[in-house]
Amino acid sequence: MHNSIIQISKSALKNNIDFIKSLINESVIVSSVVKGNAYGHSIIGMVPILQELNVNHFSVYSSFEAKEVFKVVKNDFTIMIMGDISGSDEDWIIDNSIEFYVFNIGRLERMLSKAKKIKKVLTIHIEIETGMNRTGFNQKDWLQIIQLVNANKDFIKVKGLCTHFAGAESLNNYVRVKKQQLVFNKAIIFFKSQEIIPQQIHCSCSAAVLAFSNKNYDMVRVGILQYGLWPSREAFIAYISKLNINTNPLKPVLSWKSYIMDIKHVSKGEFIGYGSSFLAENETIVASVPIGYGYGYSRSLSNLGRVIINNNRYSVIGTINMNMFLVDITSSNSIDINDEVILIGSSTDLDIPLSSFCNNTDQLNYEVLSRIDKDIPRIIIK
Numbered sequence: 275m276h277n278s279i280i281q282i283s284k285s286a287l288k289n290n291i292d293f294i295k296s297l298i299n300e301s302v303i304v305s306s307v308v309k310g311n312a313y314g315h316s317i318i319g320m321v322p323i324l325q326e327l328n329v330n331h332f333s334v335y336s337s338f339e340a341k342e343v344f345k346v347v348k349n350d351f352t353i354m355i356m357g358d359i360s361g362s363d364e365d366w367i368i369d370n371s372i373e374f375y376v377f378n379i380g381r382l383e384r385m386l387s388k389a390k391k392i393k394k395v396l397t398i399h400i401e402i403e404t405g406m407n408r409t410g411f412n413q414k415d416w417l418q419i420i421q422l423v424n425a426n427k428d429f430i431k432v433k434g435l436c437t438h439f440a441g442a443e444s445l446n447n448y449v450r451v452k453k454q455q456l457v458f459n460k461a462i463i464f465f466k467s468q469e470i471i472p473q474q475i476h477c478s479c480s481a482a483v484l485a486f487s488n489k490n491y492d493m494v495r496v497g498i499l500q501y502g503l504w505p506s507r508e509a510f511i512a513y514i515s516k517l518n519i520n521t522n523p524l525k526p527v528l529s530w531k532s533y534i535m536d537i538k539h540v541s542k543g544e545f546i547g548y549g550s551s552f553l554a555e556n557e558t559i560v561a562s563v564p565i566g567y568g569y570g571y572s573r574s575l576s577n578l579g580r581v582i583i584n585n586n587r588y589s590v591i592g593t594i595n596m597n598m599f600l601v602d603i604t605s606s607n608s609i610d611i612n613d614e615v616i617l618i619g620s621s622t623d624l625d626i627p628l629s630s631f632c633n634n635t636d637q638l639n640y641e642v643l644s645r646i647d648k649d650i651p652r653i654i655i656k
Contacts, residue, residue: 277564278532280652281619282315284323286525290500291327293523297483302490303474305354307497308343309335314570314643315501315528316652317342323654324500325351333495337363340372354399354434356495357409368394373433377401377409379418382430386422389429399434400472402461404454406440416461420468434493435465435472443481443505451482455489481505484513502526503628503639526628529619530646534583534611536562537603547592547600552577559604560591563615568596570646571617574635575599582616582624583609 294304306329307313312320321332321343330351334340336358343353355374359367359381367374368389376382376398389396400419403410411419423430437458441447458477465472475491480499483490502524504510514520540546540558563581567573571594579590581601591602603609618628631642 276649276651277535278530278569278617278650280314280316280646280650281529281531281655282319282323282652283525283527283529283655284326285656286502286527287320287323287500288327289523289525290502290527291324291329294483294494294496294499297487298490298494301492303331303493304329305331305333305352305476305493305495306500307333307479307495309333309339309356309497310640310644311339311342311648313497313501313640314646316648318346319652319654321346322348325349331493333497336360337367337372340367344370344372364388368392368396371395371397373397373399375399375401375409375436376419377403377411379415379422382419382422386426386429390426395429395431397431397433399436399474399476400432400465400470402435402437402458404437404439404457404461405450406438406454408438410437413457413461416464417468420465420470423470424468432470432472434474434476435462435470436475437461437477439477439479439482439486441481442479442485443509445508451486455486479505481509484509498640499524501528501643503643507629526619528628528643530617530650531619532563532565532615532617534561534609534613534615535564535598537609537611538562548595549593552592556604558602559606561588561601561603561609561615563599563601563617564597565617566595566597566599568647569650570642571599572631572635572637572642572645574637575631578635580626580630582619582621582626583613585621585623587624587626 306324308317332343333354337360340353340355353372401410403412439451442451474493476493478490478494480496483494498505538560540554540560542556544554546552565571573594576593580587588601590599592600628639632639
């Protein structure tokens with residue numbers, strides 16, 4: 275048995291998928307972004323329940339993640355690799371008609387050579403560099419990729435034309451993103467004029483779906499929203515202000531729970547834990563929880579974190595260890611060894627939101643989620 279569990283709420287996920295679909299036209303495809311082990315929620319656990327909710331398009335970063343999705347996906351599905359492809363996975367990608375981004379000529383030429391040998395058709399998405407300056411074809415290279423595709427139409431299907439916005443979650447990036455949109459629109463027109471007619475045009479992540487709904491095109495690649503979290507606090511405030519509502523339409527999908535491993539009494543004047551970061555100014559009762567930064571519970575939460583035990587909130591004290599942290603339970607005389615500890619999630623009356631981790635550690639919610647240990651069991655609940 276592991277020292278903690280992650281619970282994945284199917285009802286919360288359904289709520290979030292319904293919310294996302296309410297933001298887009300019915301004809302727009304929702305591609306579920308499950309990179310980073312589904313943002314820490316588990317690819318193996320998330321993909322089947324997403325399919326139950328009629329989401330059948332999955333975006334991953336790497337060929338490794340594509341294989342993880344492929345293990346559990348059923349019936350009609352699409353897997354799209356947005357980033358890294360291992361050389362050892364190229365044949366598997368071709369054999370299984372996995373879609374992938376093309377952002378340099380070398381990748382396409384290499385895959386094309388292999389596809390021709392076995393008479394298979396590559397299904398590609400051409401990524402356009404619009405100002406993110408990360409991956410994608412610059413304007414000077416557009417003609418070269420077009421010529422290569424048009425010369426090999428029997429072996430290349432251009433499924434998509436795409437780009438990625440550099441910070442749609444913040445108004446600080448508004449001008450930059452608008453410039454990207456202009457470049458992308460120019461690319462769409464140019465590629466179509468050269469007989470490259472993509473089936474899907476896509477550029478919107480979660481933040482862009484919220485901020486630039488007129489640019490959803492044929493498909494949106496949604497990650498953080500489906501997990502019940504906002505791309506940024508600014509995005510959340512902008513949304514609720516626009517609709518003049520005061521409730522959060524999203525529900526967190528993930529909760530994280532452990533238990534009390536030990537309880538001990540510490541005398542007044544003693545330091546607690548490593549070093550001298552916490553001094554017991556009074557007689558103190560300390561509970562140990564067998565989770566630490568080695569599992570993704572950030573060391574930055576030392577003397578700052580909060581947990582819920584028996585529907586009461588308690589403070590993390592001392593320095594968080596690799597495998598353990600300590601909680602001040604002096605105010606309670608009813609806590610026992612093996613009692614449940616909520617690290618992220620809700621009890622009857624209280625809540626430890628993921629945002630509290632972010633506020634206390636300067637980590638993004640994406641970062642907190644993706645750092646949770648992959649070996650912690652993920653359990654699907656209603």
